[in-house]
Amino acid sequence: MDIKTYSFEPHGDDRGQLVALEEYKDFPFAVKRVYYIYDTLKDVVRGHHAHKCLKQILICVHGSCRIHLDDGHETAEVLLDTPTKGLYIENDMWREMYDFSSDAVLLVLASELYDESDYIRNYDDFKAFVASKEN
Secondary structure, three states, rough: OOOEEEEEEEEEEEEEEEEOOOOOOOEOOOEEEEEEOOOOOOOOEEEEEEEEEEEEEEEEEEEEEEEEEEEOOOEEEEEOOOOOOEEEEEEOOOEEEEEOOOOEEEEEOOOOOOHHHHOOOOOOHHHHHHHHHOO
């Protein structure tokens, strides 16, 4: 499995740090939707889905969390624990977010507007979707 992460350059001085992100320059798509997840309890697992078209960049802008990825053949775990690291998740990738620190804020940049029909929420349906694309 090819895990793609991006390192974002911080700019700062004695006043603090700033990270600026530009679509197609710092990540490979235009942003159509932004949301963030916070106040998630440590034992909660979020996600449990894949997308047919949507691509995302996940950035833990505060605290930390782990991301479980599954492409239908292989799995991987990624730790997000710095606001200068972004995880690129293409479509056709099952994802689960877990092990949130008490202060975690997970920012998500999405390539598409919310569309429920783009979600695959059942793992068996996801496996069938991946298999259908391979034939």
